[in-house]
Amino acid sequence: MERRFASIWFRHLSTDRMAIRQPELREVPFVMATPVHGRMVVSAANILAESQGVSAGMVVADAKAFLPGLEVIDDQPAWTGKLLRSLGLWCIRYTPVVAVDPPDGLLLDISGCAHLWKGERAYLTDIVSRLRNRGYDVRMAIAPTVGTAWAVARFGKKGPIVEGGGEREALMHLPPSALRLESTVQERMHKLGMRTVGSFMGMPRAALRRRFGDQLLLRLRQALGQEDEYLLPLKPVPPYTERLPSLEPIRTAPGIEIALRQLLETLCERLSGEGKGLRTAILKCCRIDGRMVQIDIGTSRATASVSHIFNLFALKISQIEPALGIELFILEAPRIEDIDPVQEALWETAPGLSSPELAELLDRLTGKGTGCTVHRYLPDAHHWPERSIRPAVSLSEKPPIPWTDDRPRPTRLLASPEPIDVTAPIPDYPPMLFRYRGEVHSIKKAEGPERIEREWWMDRGEHRDYYYVEDQKGQRYWIFRSGHYGDDRTRQWFLHGFFA
């Protein structure tokens, strides 16, 4: 298929935006200004100001000297980027591949799209008139290459549509800056008297490269279609997508299930054929009222099993509101990973953490979307009890250091230590009794102290002296004193855990 590209140029993007927000600005000349080296410099001017000689790069004070009624508004460059992005997203109605072309343009890959608008002329008119109606001053061109479309949109005088093979003709009379060149190269060309692209298009390439560098040749070749140029789409199209239109609008859960199963079967067949499995999947349902509802699932391990993915979706089918009916189902798999076939054979023999049943169970539990969290803990190289464990990233992660049991550790650890009142001899003996939640425990046996220092590079505070104690009933606790005794300070004791 013949490649066709469109370039849209917003001639006064930031001033148009201000004028749309504040319609009273349409009637007056105004400029956007940014501070540069302590002076306010014009960064954009509207048409009225431009027609009276104000241009970007001019100092605001100079402009005000010959145009006293000039309005000056502070420019916020971040807005323009956001605006361009949202305009790009709006353009997705014309083609799925839209790229932002900073600072003030959009690039569209329209190959195979224009016939839906009955030809390129109507397509172009539709986009331009819609944007002009919204208040943007735009120019647009369609050409077989990105470079030519860009050049014609900005500098073209003959017509906005360049037919295939007409790139050379179209570029011939345009100035060198139409080739998206660096300013130094442009200045040098201007100095050498090369006022049009045609004046150097026929020169030997070696001579051009020696004088102007590789960039000029690359841009020239790209504009003439001798070298490929790629766009970075705003919304990447997921490569694993299945669509299922329905003749009659679907309104029932069994209907959705049938559609889902059909989509999954084609997608999973394709995935397993390529040795891949999906980690996330999205089911989008386009309703006949124009709205779209979607449900998504995630798996803890790449899978291409229809029944498993179906079961995960089945938990969420009730969340779909079909309203008047669903006319199109789209199943997307944005995250794809390779399935290791060797490992799959191992799973069948060894139950345990790598068992597929466990992975499927955990997917089911987390997939219900009720705030379920799954953790597995691994030892971490810290002595501080709260930091001695860390959550594992995946089910297959192995402990990096061995678990230790040389020190007593409680079965239940309180999330934050609770203060207790103690009677303890000083300086370094375990308490004789302590009071916790109104109950007095007299200590019969004790072990300790085990001093655990704070990690000063992570947080500040006192160290802890831990004691493993047992009271008169045989109940075992982990208590600690925060810091040293000293001077006239009394030290707080805390209860931090319960032993079995």
Added chain:
Amino acid sequence: MAVDSKRELIDKLRQDILRMQGFAPPESRAAGGIGLGPVENAFPNGIFPRGTVHEFISTSREQGAATCGFIEGLLSRLMDGGGVCLWIGTSTILFPPAAKSFGVEPDRIVFVTMRREREVLWATEEALKCRGLAAVVSELQEMDFAQSRRLQLAVEKSKVTGLVIRHNPRRIGSTACAARWQIRPLPSALEEGLPGVGSPQWEVELLKVRNGHTGSWQVGWSEDGFVPMAKPTLVGTQDKKWIKTG
């Protein structure tokens, strides 16, 4: 003669029923032990029943910790050979490194935290249906007969052992669980004159056993496993009677 054959027949039928309920037949007695010694004699055929649901009652935080320790001891046997355990609750306050001292690799325990207790029950049931697990521990407060029956039906198919810890239950009604336990901490075992705290000791009480008998025992823990005290302090009926509970 006729009486003898009738008794044999009844015994055989009883064994069949027990097998259907998840209790192991007497032949597997040597293989299926869990190291609890005299405590296991309270169960039918003298074997700790795997593939059933056990209920643990705890009425204080200290008892809760003791119950967790005892369960970790059980898990060390249940998870032999690389099994995985799921620990389901509304909050995680179990401190994994302690499991190591009870012979369980803490990274083989997968913790699942749910927001509400009803979801914990749902997750427990789903987990008990999964054949790839060695055991499922869930921490709850309330569980009625119908809910326990659902769990029991799930394990009868998958043969996973379910351990339900009930903290401070408001109402202890009858449940379909194979046994109801209560674990209380006892002063630790320490040789006379040695300083420090010794290895943990518990008073293990079986409040209810389906088709078995109740009782109370003193059990300790050493590095090799459970150390049942020689002198059992039996509370329940000594002779083997078939009591219908639950």
